[in-house]
Amino acid sequence: MEPGFKAFVKEKWGSYNGQGNNISSLKEKLKYLKADLKVWNKNVFGCLQTNQKQILKDIEILDVKDDNDVLEESDQIRRMELLSQLRMIDNKLNSLARQKARTNWYKFGDMNSKFYHTTIRWRRLKNEVKGVQVGGQWCEEPEVVRREAKALFENRFTATRDFGVNLGSVEFKSLPHDISLSMVSSFTEEEVKEAVWQCEGSKSPGPDGFNFTFIRNCWDVLKSDVMEAVNSFQETGVIPKGCNASFIALVPDDFLRQVHRVCQK
Structure with a gap:
């Protein structure tokens, strides 16, 4: 994780004033944080492609000096630092490429393509009642x-x-009486934390959503609002419109x- 990231999240999170009940407030704070993180990312990392080109130019200059046997020790250290920075940028660009590929699947995965029709045909044959x-x-x-x-x-x-x-x-x-009572008892912070830690870290509501790795890394900052949202749902049984909801059929x-x-x- 980038140095200063958690401090930035903590500072910004404390400055937000969510609206509505605790669940809506948590949703609004996450929305504000996403916007601020986009600005922070641009200020800290800048344009990765531009930085990559500049680093390649600097390495090329040092390579030319090395070919002419005029590369000093400080230049050698500088060249090693540039190569390390280049590897980091390449990793970030590869990660962005994977994210964009996933986004394209969300947008175009169900379009009129050969892959789509093959998938539908296989599913139809599998579910067909002969x-x-x-x-x-x-x-x-x-x-x-x-x-x-x-x-x-x-x-x-x-x-x-x-x-x-x-x-x-x-x-x-039917469930035993003690287990039935545990189903309606208040959630504890340990239970909620255990549920968060059991989730896959890369899962998120969308290609630019907050995944569980972020929530775990910033748990000390978010846990108070998360617990208030969970307790609010347990008390009211209501999830405001626009928040995540699931329907379960038994x-x-x-x-x-x-x-x-x-x-x-």
């Missing part, structure tokens, strides 16, 4: 397959007066196995 077992006989007639599939799901999800959904012999397991394993067997026959 036929079903009807009365002990294997049938591949499209109309019969559609009718049996429709009847299967209608039977499974037909509402009843006593339960609401008919799942046959599927039985739901489907019994027995039901999935039955559907899988029908699709594989």
Whole structure:
């Protein structure tokens, strides 16, 4: 990590005033920090391509002096420093190239290309239901397959007066009382930190988003606001519009196995 980076983040983070509840406030602070980091990056690193060209010119001058046997010891040290700087810049440029390639995939990955159609064709063949077992006989007639599939799901999800959904012999397991209480207890800082440290460091919401490596490196600065956002969600159960959200569907394993067997026959 670049020297002074954490100090810069700490200074800027303390100057922000987020708006709204704790979750919205955290989102706004991250937005402000992203803008300031772009300025910091330009001031510290400048234009990498321009710096690379200048370093190559300086190395070329020293190489010419070396060819003429007039390279002094100070010039040799200078040449080694320039080569080290050149390697660092090359690594940064390679990293940017990989990021831009990933961005291009986000933008153009689903366009009308050969790769896209090959992927869709493979997925369609993999998920295709060839036929079903009807009365002990294997049938591949499209109309019969559609009718049996429709009847299967209608039977499974037909509402009843006593339960609401008919799942046959599927039985739901329940959690012990102590574990049930732990599911609604307040999150601790250790739990949240452990969850952050278990995530892949390079994962981020987008090509220019904050990844988990950044969050771990700046945890001492961010943890107070992160914990306030987590506790706010636990108390209200509300994630403001514009923040990250996920939808989780729980489907019994027995039901999935039955559907899988029908699709594989």
